[in-house]
Amino acid sequence: MIGNSWVLTASDCSKNPFTVTIYYGSSKRAQGSISHTVSGGNVIRNPSDDIALIRTPYVEFSDRISRVRLPSFSDRDNLYVYRWTTACGWGQNTLTSTSEDLECVDALVIPNSQCARIYDTHTVHGGVLCTRTRRRGSICSGDSGIPLVTQRNTIVIGVSQSWTASGCTAGYPAGFTRITSHLDWIRIQSGISY
Template sequence: MKLVLLILFVATACARTSPDRTAPYTDGPQERIVNGYPAEEGKAPYAVGLRMNNGAVGAGSVIGNTWVLTAAHCLTTDSVTIHYGSNRAWNGQIQHTVSKDNFFRHPGFGNSAGHDIGLIRTPHVDFTNLINKVSLPTFSQKGERFENWWTVACGWGGMASGNLANWLQCMDVQIISNDECARSYGSVASTDMCTRATDGKSVCGGDSGGALVTHDNPIQVGVIVFASGGCKNGPSGYTRVSDHLDWIKENSGIAY
């Protein structure tokens, strides 16, 4: 049974081709991660804002001096401008525009669920207190499902009438089992993961591609890819990073 998500298609969200996913989005006053909190400067130095040349927006995470991890559905355009080093996504300390020749989408994307993950090769960026990488799981953690771990997800999502959140929003959420997630969505790919929608917390439109990072010994365990209709009524969904470590190493050389 295919995963059916009650999500609105929005032209200004990250472009995508998969029939089983669409970039999460909600209309109304909460034009950001729903029921999140404003991040202090430097809370997520790995977080970058993405503006695609087709008008779409999304997010990503710095995983090396020349690499950004994001969702594959955010890489279906000719170029992307990456904004680094500020909680104001579109006013970063550094900006780089990168062409599609530097995009790497997982070969499973568009063919089966659970592979919505991509890489951007970037010009070299030096690390500072406001720009830094996030670590990935180690190869010894490939079988770890991270159930019940507490995590943080941050982003600038939401696009009503062209408006974006102008300050980074974050939410603290707990990873749940795929069985629990499937009770909301019918089925969930093993290479996806979900967080519980406690107190209505959810990722939403424009957050796509952002990182889900563990609280303790921070590592990126997920890439934001889906949410429920209205972004308040069900779990948030992510591509599972630990299941794609070989692919990330093969294309970027980054491994732990």
């Protein structure tokens, strides 16, 4: 949640939906303190990148439900390289099963040049932010659209892309849509900016 009525996600998580159900304050799959089902007309997909916004009914913040801040416009050129981050989701925790419990992984933002050695420079462009984990876990299938937040100051700097969610291997780079590349689009669509 980036605001009381806005959720940030990946475009591929919201392709042609009739409805989208959002579970707020959840640590278990498909359970939450509050849930809202909204029509597909409330999903705003960016036409040029893997990022989307979902307009929702107003949700009051509480001890279990809060927003995550966007980067400020003064940080629009910040690449966040070598910053520690956390990504949490319900994707696969093995190659065969999805998690019923919210799982998190700590990851270091790495230069795009390192990430492009694994993928390619066409896939890893300026609008992509890459991370690498050390020991355990990585993002995996089912984690597309999850947020990547900085460990200090809790700022959302990325949204997981579908092309990296198949890796599932610690140490293997994972790709996220770079939020700083879309601050203007987010502000135009939602009115939210810092």
